[in-house]
Amino acid sequence: xxxxxxxxxxxxxxxxxxxxxxxxxxxxxxxxxxxxxxxxxxxxxxxxxxxxxxxxxxxxxxxxxxxxxxxxxxxxxxxxxxxxxxxxxxxxxxxxxxxxxxxxxxxxxxxxxxxxxxxxxxxxxxxxxxxxxxxxxxxxxxxxxxxxxxxxxxxxxxxxxxxxxxxxxxxxxxxxxxxxxxxxxxxxxxxxxxxxxxxxxxxxxxxxxxxxxxxxxxxxxxxxxxxxxxxxxxxxxxxxxxxxxxxxxxxxxxxxxxxxxxxxxxxxxxxxxxxxxxxxxxxxxxxxxxxxxxxxxxxxxxxxxxxxxxxxxxxxxxxxxxxxxxxxxxxxxxxxxxxxxxxxxxxxxxxxxxxxxxxxxxxxx
Numbered sequence: 001x002x003x004x005x006x007x008x009x010x011x012x013x014x015x016x017x018x019x020x021x022x023x024x025x026x027x028x029x030x031x032x033x034x035x036x037x038x039x040x041x042x043x044x045x046x047x048x049x050x051x052x053x054x055x056x057x058x059x060x061x062x063x064x065x066x067x068x069x070x071x072x073x074x075x076x077x078x079x080x081x082x083x084x085x086x087x088x089x090x091x092x093x094x095x096x097x098x099x100x101x102x103x104x105x106x107x108x109x110x111x112x113x114x115x116x117x118x119x120x121x122x123x124x125x126x127x128x129x130x131x132x133x134x135x136x137x138x139x140x141x142x143x144x145x146x147x148x149x150x151x152x153x154x155x156x157x158x159x160x161x162x163x164x165x166x167x168x169x170x171x172x173x174x175x176x177x178x179x180x181x182x183x184x185x186x187x188x189x190x191x192x193x194x195x196x197x198x199x200x201x202x203x204x205x206x207x208x209x210x211x212x213x214x215x216x217x218x219x220x221x222x223x224x225x226x227x228x229x230x231x232x233x234x235x236x237x238x239x240x241x242x243x244x245x246x247x248x249x250x251x252x253x254x255x256x257x258x259x260x261x262x263x264x265x266x267x268x269x270x271x272x273x274x275x276x277x278x279x280x281x282x283x284x285x286x287x288x289x290x291x292x293x294x295x296x297x298x299x300x301x302x303x304x305x306x307x308x309x310x311x312x313x314x315x316x317x318x319x320x321x322x323x324x325x326x327x328x329x330x331x332x333x334x335x336x337x338x339x340x341x342x343x344x345x346x347x348x349x350x351x352x353x354x355x356x357x358x359x360x361x362x363x364x365x
Contacts (some may be wrong), residue, residue: 047124058118188211203263239331
């Protein structure tokens with residue numbers, strides 16, 4: 001066999017084999033066009049632009065709207081304008097910022113419907129009300145994460161997201177209303193109108209310094225532990241219910257309240273009117289001799305109304321002044337029970353020892 005024809009034959013066979021391999025080899029895996037796989041679920045710049053956050057559970061017809069004020073606080077416009085619990089909001093947004101999109105699941109409308117998207121919905125809007133970002137979550141993934149849809153697009157993804165969405169608006173309110181610290185308090189004024197005693201004014205010259213009675217009061221000193229304990233109780237008080245300001249219990253508390261003023265080193269002051277409706281007096285009916293008063297045995301002792309605190313700030317634009325006309329706030333009995341009944345609870349009187357006349361004479365002899 002001649003060498004030249006053999007070389008040509010081998011060459012032709014090689015070309016045909018290469019063409020066959022190229023035609024039959026599997027196509028390389030190409031990422032779906034416009035896939036968000038590998039990206040963060042929520043970009044920080046979008047959250048920075050957000051002035052309104054809406055949380056929804058469409059199936060339960062529940063929603064919470066949070067709005068950002070100029071000072072940076074988030075409030076609940078649909079719930080008396082209360083400040084939102086910042087720690088709760090930080091946990092929610094932290095989970096969204098930390099989550100990543102794992103993979104594209106489907107663009108099929110039929111498959112998307114089976115993922116039950118829309119169980120929870122979170123929407124971010126700008127100050128002008130335009131849509132910045134919208135998230136719908138559905139079923140959990142086979143091993144981890146949640147199926148999601150962004151901005152209503154016709155595609156579903158799997159994200160490594162763990163999310164509990166609380167749409168109970170009452171649980172979003174920050175129930176601790178005073179935000180300053182105890183070391184910022186420079187003076188305290190307490191009224192004892194129900195005892196007939198004069199108000200007690202105490203102050204201190206520097207943060208965390210000792211309190212002293214304002215004005216020269218010979219022989220009286222402030223019980224430091226008692227006053228710091230009282231301030232701590234007032235600063236940490238959290239309301240547990242909201243009533244209408246014109247409700248009977250609220251009106252009764254307002255009419256039977258005592259004022260406590262907390263002044264700060266920066267010049268601001270807060271007045272707390274604390275009270276409760278007194279227990280109603282029992283009407284005693286005269287019973288003829290020999291008759292048994294069965295009804296009297298069944299009567300229960302009347303109880304006072306719930307404890308209310310009415311706040312007022314020296315700053316006209318303070319949000320406490322804005323919400324007080326709309327809401328009467330109920331606090332625990334503990335807060336009321338910690339109030340000093342009289343000035344002797346907070347002031348210690350130094351008593352000079354009395355020396356009898358006979359002892360004086362003996363000492364002189």
